[in-house]
Amino acid sequence: MTRWYCFLFLFCVIGQRAFSAEAAVLPLAAFADADGIQQSEARIADSTESGAIDSPGQVVAVYFTPADRQPATNHVARIRRIVEETAGFYERELRRHGFRERAMAVLRNDRDEVEVIDVVGAGQGGDYGKSDGGRIRDEVVPVLRERGIAPNESVILLFCNLMDYDPVGGTISHHSPYYGGGSHLSGTAWQCDSEILDPLRFRDLTPIRDGEYGDITIGRHNSIFIGGVIHELGHALSLPHCRQRRDESVRGTALMGAGNRTYAQELRGEGRGTFLTQAHALRLAAHPVFNRRMTGDVKKRPATRWPKLRIVAGEKSQIRVHGMVQADVPVHGVVAYFDPRGGGDYDATTATAVPDDRGRFAMQSGNLRVGDGELRLTVCHVNGATSVRSFFYRVERSGQPDLSAIRVELELAAMVDSIRRSKLEEAEVDLATAASGDESLMKIGRQVLDRFRDVEKPTSVSVDDLDSGVSSIGLSKLIPISESVGWLSPTYDSVPEPSRLLSIGGQYYAEGIYAHAPSSHVYRIDRQWKRLSGKFGMQNGHSGKVDFQIVGDGQMIWSSRGVGAGQGGTFDLDVSDVSTLSLMVTDGGNGGGGDWGVWVEPLLSRTPRDDSDR
Structure with a gap:
C-alpha cells in the first residue's frame, strides 16, 4: 500500500444502512435499462420543444498533403468511404442503444457527397512528425475560414498524407499525428492516410x-487504422477512454478502449469486432453532431449540484453510488468511470444511470482491480455538455474498498472548509458533529485535522540561519536560491486557487510546494543533510500530466514521469553529498494544460525519516 494513501488500512464501515429508503426504490445496476434510455431520449427531445436552434455541430473532412507530395491514390473517393463507414458505425450503435433518428452531420457538397477539403502544407513531408498536430491544424485553419467554415465550431476530421507505403516491398509506416481531442462544441481528430486505406x-x-x-494483412491494417479514425473522432467528440465491462465483452472490444485495433475483424473471422459502450452512447445522444435541432443554450456551461450523494462499499470489490443530481441544464444521464491507477484511462470501466424526474439515481461498479483508483462521476446534459466530479478510492488486497478519501470529501466537507479558512477550532466542532457515533469517520477526520495542527507558520528561513542542532526542516520553510512556476506565482504550503489546500488523491496537506510545470525550486543545502523525503502528485481538480525530477549538483538523482490526475507517490533519497538541490516539474506530454504539480511534505533531515505515525 503506497504511503501517500495515509489512511492506513482504514475500512469504510458503511453498510447497506447508508442507502436511504429513497434510494432503495431505484434499480441498482451497472447500466441503464430500456425504460431509462427511453426516459433519457425523451428529455433530449423535450429540450427542443421551445427555443430550439439548428444544430451547429458538423464533422468536416480535411485532407492535408505536404508541399512535395501528391495526394495518395484515389484519396477523395476513399476518404468519402471512410467517413461514411465512420458515420454508419456511430449511427448503428446509437440506434442499438435506443437512441433513434441520430445521423452524424457531415459537411457535404450539392450532390450529397462528403466534401473533402484539400490543403497543401507549407512544408515538405520530412518537415512533419507525429507531434506536429498543432502545426498542421494551424495550416488548415485559414483554408477552412476562406470556405466560410468556423474551425472552433466544427469537428475536424484531419487526414494527413504522411504514410510511407511501398507496394513492391510490401511495407508501410507513418510519421503522422494520430490522436484527437475536443468538447461537445468543437474538436480535431488527426489521422494518417495511404492508398491502401479503404473499407473495401x-x-x-x-x-x-x-x-x-509487424507482419499483418492489408485487411488487418485497415481494421487498425480505420478503427483508429473512428476512435480518434470519438476523442474529438469529447469521449474519454474506457474499456468494456465483463457483461459487455460478448459484443467485442469497446471502441474507446482497444477497439481501434479490432474494428471489422469479424469480417475476417478474427474476433468479435468493436462496439460503443452505453456510457458513450449516453454522452453522444445529445451531442450537436448527432442532432439536427438543439436546445438554445447549447453553449452554456452547466452548473451542477449533488445533494444527498453517497458512495459506499458494496459487495466484494464493488462500489455503489446513489443520490441526486441537479443542474441548470437538464440531465439525461450519469456515467461513472472507475479508473484504476496505471495504464492511463484505458482500463476504466463504467456504470450508467438515468436519473428519475426528481434527479435521483443509483448504480454500482463491477468487480474493481486491487489498488488505487479514481471515480469520475460525469453528468450528461441535454445541450451536449458534460460536468464532472472526481473522487479517489482504494481497493485492498482483500477486495474491500477503502473509501476514506471519499468520506472526507462528502461527509467532512464542513471540516475541510473550516481548515481552508484556518479555523481549526471550528473544524474540531465540524468533525465532532459529522462523526458523532461513528468511530471510523472520527479517526479518518482526525488524521486529516492533525496534519494542520502544530504546523510552523509559513515564514521562510535561510539555510545560514539554521542551528546545527535542527534535526529536520520542511523544504517549504527554507528560502530557495531561485524559484519559478509555469502559471501564477510561487506559493508555499498552499496553492494559488480558491481551494487553497494542497491536495493529492482526495487527501489534504498542510505543507508543500506549488509547482505548476514548468517549475524549478533550487536550494543550497551544503552537504549538511542526510535525507530528502516527501510526496508528489497532481493537485486535485486538475487533469494535466507532468514529470517530476530531483537534481543534485546538476545530476539527476530521482524522477517520476507521466504523473497525471490522482496519481503520485513518495520519495526518500540520500542527499549527503549534495550541495545544490533542485526540484523540477516539466510537462509530461500533454502540452502543458492543467499541469498543477505539487510537492507535498518535502522534508530535509539529518537522519532517515520515520513515517510510522503519519
Whole structure:
C-alpha cells in the first residue's frame, strides 16, 4: 500500500444502512435499462420543444498533403468511404442503444457527397512528425475560414498524407499525428492516410509489414487504422477512454478502449469486432453532431449540484453510488468511470444511470482491480455538455474498498472548509458533529485535522540561519536560491486557487510546494543533510500530466514521469553529498494544460525519516 494513501488500512464501515429508503426504490445496476434510455431520449427531445436552434455541430473532412507530395491514390473517393463507414458505425450503435433518428452531420457538397477539403502544407513531408498536430491544424485553419467554415465550431476530421507505403516491398509506416481531442462544441481528430486505406479492403488478406504492428494483412491494417479514425473522432467528440465491462465483452472490444485495433475483424473471422459502450452512447445522444435541432443554450456551461450523494462499499470489490443530481441544464444521464491507477484511462470501466424526474439515481461498479483508483462521476446534459466530479478510492488486497478519501470529501466537507479558512477550532466542532457515533469517520477526520495542527507558520528561513542542532526542516520553510512556476506565482504550503489546500488523491496537506510545470525550486543545502523525503502528485481538480525530477549538483538523482490526475507517490533519497538541490516539474506530454504539480511534505533531515505515525 503506497504511503501517500495515509489512511492506513482504514475500512469504510458503511453498510447497506447508508442507502436511504429513497434510494432503495431505484434499480441498482451497472447500466441503464430500456425504460431509462427511453426516459433519457425523451428529455433530449423535450429540450427542443421551445427555443430550439439548428444544430451547429458538423464533422468536416480535411485532407492535408505536404508541399512535395501528391495526394495518395484515389484519396477523395476513399476518404468519402471512410467517413461514411465512420458515420454508419456511430449511427448503428446509437440506434442499438435506443437512441433513434441520430445521423452524424457531415459537411457535404450539392450532390450529397462528403466534401473533402484539400490543403497543401507549407512544408515538405520530412518537415512533419507525429507531434506536429498543432502545426498542421494551424495550416488548415485559414483554408477552412476562406470556405466560410468556423474551425472552433466544427469537428475536424484531419487526414494527413504522411504514410510511407511501398507496394513492391510490401511495407508501410507513418510519421503522422494520430490522436484527437475536443468538447461537445468543437474538436480535431488527426489521422494518417495511404492508398491502401479503404473499407473495401477489410477482407484483403495480402500480407504487409507494418512499421508498428509487424507482419499483418492489408485487411488487418485497415481494421487498425480505420478503427483508429473512428476512435480518434470519438476523442474529438469529447469521449474519454474506457474499456468494456465483463457483461459487455460478448459484443467485442469497446471502441474507446482497444477497439481501434479490432474494428471489422469479424469480417475476417478474427474476433468479435468493436462496439460503443452505453456510457458513450449516453454522452453522444445529445451531442450537436448527432442532432439536427438543439436546445438554445447549447453553449452554456452547466452548473451542477449533488445533494444527498453517497458512495459506499458494496459487495466484494464493488462500489455503489446513489443520490441526486441537479443542474441548470437538464440531465439525461450519469456515467461513472472507475479508473484504476496505471495504464492511463484505458482500463476504466463504467456504470450508467438515468436519473428519475426528481434527479435521483443509483448504480454500482463491477468487480474493481486491487489498488488505487479514481471515480469520475460525469453528468450528461441535454445541450451536449458534460460536468464532472472526481473522487479517489482504494481497493485492498482483500477486495474491500477503502473509501476514506471519499468520506472526507462528502461527509467532512464542513471540516475541510473550516481548515481552508484556518479555523481549526471550528473544524474540531465540524468533525465532532459529522462523526458523532461513528468511530471510523472520527479517526479518518482526525488524521486529516492533525496534519494542520502544530504546523510552523509559513515564514521562510535561510539555510545560514539554521542551528546545527535542527534535526529536520520542511523544504517549504527554507528560502530557495531561485524559484519559478509555469502559471501564477510561487506559493508555499498552499496553492494559488480558491481551494487553497494542497491536495493529492482526495487527501489534504498542510505543507508543500506549488509547482505548476514548468517549475524549478533550487536550494543550497551544503552537504549538511542526510535525507530528502516527501510526496508528489497532481493537485486535485486538475487533469494535466507532468514529470517530476530531483537534481543534485546538476545530476539527476530521482524522477517520476507521466504523473497525471490522482496519481503520485513518495520519495526518500540520500542527499549527503549534495550541495545544490533542485526540484523540477516539466510537462509530461500533454502540452502543458492543467499541469498543477505539487510537492507535498518535502522534508530535509539529518537522519532517515520515520513515517510510522503519519
